[in-house]
Amino acid sequence: MSFARYPAYRDSGVEWLGQIPAHWEITPLKRLADFVNGDAFKPADWSESGIPIIRIQNLNGGDEFNYFDGTVEEKYLVRKGDLLFGWSGNRGTSFGPFLWSKEGTYVLNQHIFRVVPFWSENTDLYWILKAVTAHVEDQAHGIIGMVHVTKGALGSIKVPVPTPEEQAAIATFLDQETAKIDALVAEQEKLIALLQEKRQAVISHAVTKGLDPDAPMKDSGVEWLGEVPRHWEVLRIKQLASFVGGGTPSRDMPEYWHGEIPWISPKDMKTEFVMDSKEHITDAGLRSSVTSLIPAGSVLMVVRSGILKHTIPVAINQKPVALNQDMKALLFDSSRLAALFVLRFIQGLNDKLLLEWSKQGATVESIEHEYLVNSLLPVPPISEQTTIVAHLDHVTAQLDDLMSEARTAITLLQERRTALISAAVTGQIDVRGLVRDASTPISIAASVCPSTATG
Secondary structure (H helix, E strand, C coil), X not given: CCCCCCCCEEECCCCCCCEEECCCEEEEHHHCEEEEECECCXXXXXXXXXXXXXXXXXXXXCCCCEEEXXXXXXXXXXXXXXXXXXXEEECCCCCEEEECCCCCEEEEECCEEEEEECCCCHHHHHHHHHHHHHHHHHHCCCCCCEEECCHHHHHHCEEEECCHHHHHHHHHHHHHHHHHHHHHHHHHHHHHHHHHHHHHHHHHHHHHHCCCCCCCEXXXXXXXXXXXXXXXXXXXXXXXXXXXXXXXXXXXXXXXXXXXXXEECHHHCCCCEECCCCEEECHHHHHHCCCCCECCCCEEEECECHHHHCCCCEEEECCCEEECCCEEEEEECCCCCCHHHHHHHHHHCHHHHHHHHECCCCCCCEECHHHHHCCEEEECCHHHHHHHHHHHHHHHHHHHHHHHHHHHHHHHHHHHHHHHHHHHHCCCCCCHHHCXXXXXXXXXXXXXXXXHCCC
């Protein structure tokens, strides 16, 4: 739908704002609120009890807190309903304004401001700060993944100031409409989770039970594996594969780096097939360290990383590569075991293999080599492996397409949410007549941005 515009506009004199309603004022943020920086509670100051310390990760709902058992100035204390601003954090997540929603008393760390409005309501200023966040993120475009703004820089940003009645109308409108968008995003996220569960279940069944529902079965001898087709073998992985680890050439030797050999680390393991890496080494770098050249078609696996708390990243390299020390390559005889079958097996049994291969109580998330090599693997005849892999390629492609569509929908909804906030806060749309009846639905399906708002 098209939203009405104000009758008259004027140049704000502020580049990021452009035209604003003629009767609106412009003022720096520092005249609207005080931005109180939190305190630097270092690990040495933490305790087992006391006041929970709000850190950046807690702004998005994280429930793990450190505690401070000591005297805290009142200005650092946070209670339900307080307006906070994460001034140093991840773009699109922990950077920007948050209305604190937890009961009790908390204290801020040094990466968060408590915003104390001089005269407006917290919710009114919250939406102004949401629009400012988008502006600051644009300005920080060159900072990969992270955004940072000082108290002085934030306070100097000029923002539009509607009348108090208009501020209340804008806040009510945005509360209603962003809630609808958030509900749609949540539905898409739920769909993705269901599709991911379906994907894993389909893979798990195919690589442990086969595709023939009438095939005679036998006990695999492994509780978490259950029954497998009677004609399949069940063998230890060390009977089927050789294992190659990795290493890091000296960082002090420039001639070891920026070569032609992809050097795979956990951060490169984001797809099922790996062609390249963020870092490369030279032949000299390869020879200087314990890393080796891994032939194409091997199964690459992360064996040490925080991601192993919930996922075993696995991929197949499509060209020769080297590995860092947090990786391992499994090399199979392709006439006996297809690399893609192994990849699907690890994907489908991810949760069980994490328990099977990880050392309980370890301080670092890692795959234990002894557990890995002695683990049992169901091995169908190679021709049946090929059929299973082809079937799973087809099914997973369909499920991946559906998940991609859902992620695209989420991206579009989030873009519309940002545009709607910007349009309302900067006066590019007039929402005063849209909040008289909260039960009246307003379409959020249309793309909303200043260029499309019409009178």
